[in-house]
Amino acid sequence: MPDTLPPLDDRRWTALLARDATPDCGPFLYGVTTQGVFCLPGCPSRPPLRRNTVFFADAPEAEAAGYRACKRCDPKGERAALHREAVAAAVALIEASETIPSLEALARRAGYARHHFLRLFRDITGVTPRSYAEGVRARRLQSALSQGARVADAVAEAGFGSESRVYEKRGATLGMTPGAARRGAKGETIGIARAESVMGPLLVGATAQGVCFIGFGEAMEALEGDLRRRFPLAQLREDPALDATVARVAAFLREPHAALQLPLDLRGTAFQRRVWEALQAIPIGQTRSYGQLAAGMGKPEAVRAVARACAQNPVSLAVPCHRVIGASGDLTGYRWGVPNKKRLLAGEKAGR
Known part of the structure; x- marks a missing residue:
């Protein structure tokens, strides 16, 4: 049968005009003959004329043809590598600091303007420096509490100014109160319901706030182990009130024709x-x-x-x-x- 797809360079040209960073014709670079530069297909620069465009499989091929990398889209990733190094250094400083470094101090140390560094950090890590630092404090607090430290001591060692800062938003820091975390969720009760599904054993766990765990396709002991690792000292009990919920999940596994909407208790950063x-x-x-x-x-x-x-x-x-x-x-x-x-x-x- 004849190939019904357009020639490769025509498909690349279509992807270039669409600024498609992940084209279905595979990765490529394009060169602009009038400027002597090569770019990514998603480059924000104005698209060149078709007659002034050539295509390359990769950067070495483009450089061998005498083209240099575009400074806007950074096709070789050199500028992006420098950005990642700067953010990695800032992350290391945050991890090593007893208090939360200011954005100004982090940006100055990295050699960037404050707002530019904030954007870089957020693009690379997904969170702001402040949010990352708060996550570090929460991790330190969780570690100290799990080792049996007194709540007041653990709060101080983690870098919180006072216990009130931890309790301001109940559960926002650890997903539970510091006392419950210190006890490994001791005192919390998680209802569980089991069932067999078309994809094997099914386990659902729920707190009073909503479903906190869904696992399937493994031995029931392994599924329960996953749940216990999240709440190591919580009390698990069979809860008949969850029978309808586990039945809904099993029905979804059998015929996933509609979204599975359940009340959830999601605990994370x-x-x-x-x-x-x-x-x-x-x-x-x-x-x-x-x-x-x-x-x-x-x-x-x-x-x-x-x-x-x-x-x-x-x-x-x-x-x-x-x-x-x-x-x-x-x-x-x-x-x-x-x-x-x-x-x-x-x-x-x-x-x-």
Whole structure:
């Protein structure tokens, strides 16, 4: 059969005009003969005339032809590497500091203007320096509490000015009160419900606020172990009130024709919650790449951070991380198994 696709360079030209950073014709660079520069297809510069455009597979090929890298789109990633190094140094300083460094101090140390550095840090990490530093304090507090330190001592060691700062927003720092964290969630009760599904054993856990865990496709002991690692000293008890909920989840696994909407108790960092909200906004039967998800959040440089947040999602299906795929369209790793991910996506597509 004759090839019905346009020639490769014509497809590249179409992608260039669309400023498509992930074209279906594969990665490429384009050169502008009148300027002697080569660019990424998503370069913000005005598109050249077609007669002044040549295409290259990669930067070495473009440089071998005598072209130099565009300073706007940074096709070789050299400027981006410098930005990442500056942000990594700022992250190291935050991690080593007992108090939260000011934005001015971080920007000055990195050699950037305050607002420019704030944008760089947020694009690369997905959060502001302040939010990152607060996450470091929360991690220190959690570590000290888990080792049995008194709440007052742990709060001081973590860099909080007083206990009131931790209690201002109940649960915002640790997902629970410091006392409950120190006890490993001792005193909290999590209801659980079990069922068999078309994808194997199914376990749902819920607090009084909503569902905090959904796991499936593994031995029941492994699923319960996942839940216990999140709440190591919480009391788990069978809760008949969750029978209807676990039945809804099992029905979704069998026929994922409509969004699974449940009351949720999501405990994570501010950035993780933003990612989980973005996941819930993906329509059923559709998919997004990690890059598209990050770009949709206004954080195009935070692809890895987005991927980590997807992997840490505790309520799969309700927060549909199975709808995120690789940039190539491949079904990348899935906590509950790639075959299950494939089946879910096929069922949602058929239902739509």
